[in-house]
Amino acid sequence: MHLKLKGLFLFFFIYYHGFCQLKEATPPDYIKTINFKGNTPEVQLPVLKLGDQLTLEFDALNGNEDDFYYKIQHCNFDWTPSILAKTEYLDGFDNQRIRNYENSFNTLQIYSNYKLTIPNQFTTRLKKSGNYVIGIYNSYDELVFSRKFMIYEDKANVGLNIKRSMDIQYLEEKQRVEIIIVPKNIQLNNPIQTVKTLIVQNNNLHTAISNLKPQYTVGNQLIFKYDSQASFWGGNEYFYFENKDVRAASNGVQNIDLQDLYHGYLFTNIQRSNNPYTYNPDINGTYLITNVDGGDPSIESDYVWIHFSLKTNPEFDTSKSVFIYGNFNNYALNESNKMSFDSNRGIYTGAILLKQGFYNYKYVTLENDVLNEGSISGNFYQTENNYKVLVYYRDLGGRYDKIIGLGEASSINISN
Known part of the structure; x- marks a missing residue:
């Protein structure tokens, strides 16, 4: 009887975990700048045409030159794993080490830049359209982070x-x-x-x-x-800043400071929910890694502590959680992009370690686990x-x- 119960429990465990919805795993603090390279220069939602090349790039800031491995899972519309066998949607093998990596060059922050391209010598083709999740694992087969992407057919x-x-x-x-x-x-x-x-x-x-x-x-x-x-x-147009030159203040950057790393202090933004709409061109929340010296931005762009500040209206409820929001961290809401209220100065402040480039961002609130993108920026048709x-x-x-x-x-x- 005991063995039967154990077998029944194991069946339900496998069934439940095999068909639960897959969510993107948040990376640890030492993994930064995860992006899919596509046909456009800015980082976009990874939607690829069947047969197109897939390139995933990320940085590891721990300086260990760790080994990372990738696994690919085909999913249904609702992001539950599909019933397809791996051989049905993938030519070749996954669970392979990412062999293409380079160490940073001429930067204060030491990091290793990893680049996975499919097709490669082991994974030659993704054969089916649909939803996919790619997981990046360490040498101990522990999931480090995962990202969703989609492949479509032109039908x-x-x-x-x-x-x-x-x-x-x-x-x-x-x-x-x-x-x-x-x-x-x-x-x-x-x-x-x-x-x-x-x-x-x-x-x-x-x-x-x-x-x-x-x-x-x-x-x-x-x-x-x-x-x-x-x-x-x-919503409203995104704020932006550019720091392709870490040694000089530029668009959106008020001043800079050199400590162990460079620190860039942005101009204080204001709450816009009660202001009239003003057109300001943006790139709809995405970002572009670049540097002024024209070298390889993947390994020659440095990391800078970017200091954000926000002045809210007097009637704003400062008990709400405020976050810095954008594609730079996959629109996640966590402690790394949560702001603190400075009661002495009457402003919200926050600092995020970001790679040199051009960034869009906005401020959002979270109350009772409900995201409100317009509470600070406003909503305008x-x-x-x-x-x-x-x-x-x-x-x-x-x-x-x-x-x-x-x-x-x-x-x-x-x-x-």
Whole structure:
């Protein structure tokens, strides 16, 4: 009886852990600047076309030249592991050591830059479209961090229209996304059941809207014209700074100081939620690693302590948790980007160790585990935001969720 119970428990343990949703594991403090290199210079959401090269890059600041290994897992639409065997979605092998790394050159902060490229001599091809999670492990087979990425096939045209909200209450604050999907030489059977969508604002998966179904069809077109279900807060343009020269104050940097490392002190930002909207071009929360000397930015850009400060309105509730927010840490909210309130100066302050470059950032609040991106920045329908829509399809009897199309649009020309 005891053995039967143990066997039953083991079955449920394996079942539960095999089918729970995979989340991105937060890296330790010594792992910095994790990014996927794509076809654009700035760091974007890693959405790749089937057959394109995948490049993942990160820095280890411990100076140990550690060995790191990678494993790749194919996932369903809801980020649970798919039932596909590894040989079905991967040609070659994973769980291989990342052999391409270089040590930093001419920097105060010593680090090793690791670069994984697929295809490589061991992993020659990812064969299926869909969701993926790549995990980076140390020599003891312990997970160091993980990241999500997506691969799509070009089997459908995805058209996007960015509109103002139809709800008069949010007319000035929200943007909604209308979608038209037109398949290319494929038949989408029973699309209400088999087609799913993911709408992503500014490459941030944490705030994405998922699983909207087509409302109706016109010929072979699938039409989505939701209001509240497909609406995002407009937010505001991101703040930015540039420190490609660590020895001189530049855009957004008020002054610099050299201690053990360089310290850059940004101009104090103000709360904008009660101010009128002002257009200010940004790169929608992303960042670009660069340096003024024109050397290899992967190994010749130094790390700098960036000091942020925020002046809130007198009526702002200072008991709220305030975070510095952006793609630089994958839009995570943790102690490393949490701010402290300086009651003597009446401002919030925070410092983050960042690699030289051009960065977008904003300030957000977290209250009762609810993220509010607009409590400090405000929400404006005029804000220029980037939207991506991924279309998933699992045919009747299919074994995994394909991504059959990608659409992209900006709200710069938003209409009623």
